[in-house]
Amino acid sequence: MAKLIAWFKDIDSNNSHEVGESLAKLGELYSSNFPVNLGFVITTSAFDEFSNANGLCKKLADITSQARLNDSNSILEASKRATELIMNATVPAYVQDRVLSAYHNLETGGERFAALNSTAYAMISAGRARTPQVQITSSLCSEATRGYSFGGTRKTISNIQGDEALVHALKRAWSALYEPQAIYYFKKHGFHEGSIAVCVQKMVDEEQSGIAFSTNPLTQEKEVVVEAIWGWARPLEEGTITPDSYTVGPEHLQVVERKINRQEWLLTRDLRTMKETKKELSTERSNSAVLTDDVIKRVAHLAKKVERHFLKSHFIRFCVISNRVYLTGVHELLPPRSQGSAELQSGMQKVASGVSVSQGSATGTLRIAGTADALFSLPADTVLAVKTLSPKLIAHLENIVGIASLHGGLGSELAILARELAKPIVTQSTDFTSLDENDTILLDTQSASLYSVQTPAPPLESHNSFENAFPAPSFLDTEQNMTQPLPAQPSTEPSFVPKPLSPLLATKPTSSALTVGFSSAEGIFLQELIALCTRFGVNMHIATTKKEESKLTPQPQEEQASKNQQFMPFW
Incomplete structure (x- = not known):
């Protein structure tokens, strides 16, 4: 029978196909005397046995095949159906027995005392719970484990105690393989097969938690970047709290830069009820x-x-x-796949700024995601403004070119994945709720800013008159406003030309200007056009051919000055 349980002491980097790359490395560090708490891994073979026993393999494959990258609704629907299949299935008895046996041995140090006789083992076990409170964490695997972050696909379940609760939580952890972010990740990278392992460790009361990069993930410099929050790590991973950030020099490990961010709450365990709780922090501790x-x-x-x-x-x-540092996870740091920085153009207005957590630049239509429903109608090339860097956004990433967030840091799961996919993110942004949706926004992470971009309306292909080409704006409704010139418009390309005035030559017009072609058959339309442009102060240039130049010949005193001009200002 395949190996269903692996204790940390029996794991190294060569076991990545059984436990996933991150857990294989954690086990190797445990055996190398790094500060890692005791634990065991329920291997990918256990999940495979569960799937085969319940006939789930083909059913799950058929469900996920219906999910499409550019249709987040199909991804969520596939995830819902797959999760229901897993949660309604039964864990085989022999798999349960191996899992629960390891669970009962966790309090007494794992299987290290398995060779002792029953009397000696009973003495060691005296006073120790057979069903300790544990935390489980999933680890996804694929046919190409190395070189991928699997960002956003980890699932952590805390405060599990008792045999029945552990088996139920195990199925919830297995379902992480079919959560929306996992389905998106596998399809984005073209993975056809996947499995999942689950790590089990005793619960500890984390006073502080965080993430540390041995190399700066944005610049690749050798400095260490540390992010930390109060309490459990999940709010950092889910981007719901902005962590403190510390930059440490590589030689003497001295703090060279620090940014303290206000943290108003923490996630921890209530020692009376032993349940997860959100606790407000005092003003002094928050700051x-x-x-x-x-x-x-x-x-x-x-x-x-x-x-x-x-x-x-x-x-x-x-x-x-208690002032001691413990390792809870380890992952290879992949180099960012940056798109490069943007070239800022004149006229762009900075509307928000913050801190870059994923490099690159992107231009798109602004959407402010106030509700989850708003994510289902995102147009292509969306710059998304959100409150937190939730991993739930991953399923919608196909139409998102950049993200601006009020909270979150480098260590959030979404930021880790965004660096892998070259999706720029600016977090800790100044308040952008005053911005209007549908604005065209440039998000540039080199300056860690958002810029408003003025864009022209798309060219219209067919119009019967100037009024149809330019629908009357609201300021035409009053006599007073009819005397006002049109506000200056930015340069547009290609030039706008009403169809009845077929262009003989198209050029890039100047600000507040219109370039048209002229032919004798279009004289009536041209007269109407001249009258309206005169009323509203729009400069018009007419492109002519030599044959038609005589119709627009200027006065004799101006003839020499205009002889070599292809475009002649009409006034």
Whole structure:
């Protein structure tokens, strides 16, 4: 029978196909005496046995095949159907037995005492719970495990206690393989097969938690970047809290830059009910640094030590308990796939600024996602403004070219994935709620800013008159406004020319100007056009051929000056 359970002490990087790359590395670090808490992994084979026993393989494959990248509704529908199949299925008895046996041994140090006789084992187990409170974390695998972040696909379930609760939570963790963000990720990268492993560890009361990059993920410089929040790490990963940020020099591991962000609440465990709770922080604690310089230095040292161990840049997840730092996760740091910076044009107006967490630039139509329903009608090339960097946005990424967020940091799951997919993100943005939807916005991460871009209306192909070509704006409704000139418009390209005035030559017009072609058959339309342009102060240029030039010959005193002009101002 395939191996269903693997303790950390039996795992190294060669087991990535059984437990996923991140858990394989965590097990290797455990065996190398890094500060990793004891745990075991329910391998991909356990999920495969579960799927085969319930006849789910083909059903799940058929469901996910109906999901389309550019249709987030189809992704969510596929996820819902797949999750229902998994949650309604039964975990085979032999799989349950192996999982629960490891769970019962977790409190006594795993299987290290398996060789002892029953009397000795009973003495060691005395006073220790057979059903400790645990936390489980999923780890996705594919046919191409290395070189992919699987950002946004991790699922953590906390405060699990008891056999029945663990089996139920295990199915919830397995369903992470078919959550919307996972379906999107697999389809985006063209993966055809996937599986999932689940890590089980005892619950700990994290006082602080965070993420540390052994190399700056944006600049690739060797400095260590640390982000930290109070309490559990999930709000950092989900982008619902803006973390403190510390930059540590590579040589002496001294803090060279710090940014303390206000954190008004934390996620923790209520020690009376032993349930997850959201706790408000005092004003003093909200505004104080999460980590001391000593802890920052130890975290940076740990990140660099992991980098030396694997001979590659990595980022680590950590927690702090009673001033001691523990490793909770480790992942290879992939180089960002940046699109490069934008070339700012004159006339662009900065409307918001913040901090870059994923490089590149993008121009698109602004959408402000106030509700989840708004995400289902995003047009192509959307610049999305949101409150938090929720992993739930991943299923909608196909139509999103850039994101601006009020909260979140480099360590959020969405930011990690965005750097892999070259989707620029500016977070900690100044309030952009005053912006209008449908504005064209340039998001530039080099300046960490959003700019309003003035764009012309698209060229119209068929009009019978000037009024039809330019529908009367509201300021034409009063006699007073009819005497006012049209507001200056930016240059447009291509030139707008009403169809009855067939252009003999198209050129890029100047501001507040119209370039038209002229032929004798169109004289009546031209007269109407001249009258309306005169009324509203629009400069008009007429392109002519030599044959028709005589119809527009200027007065004799102007003839020499105009002889070589192809375009003649009409007034």
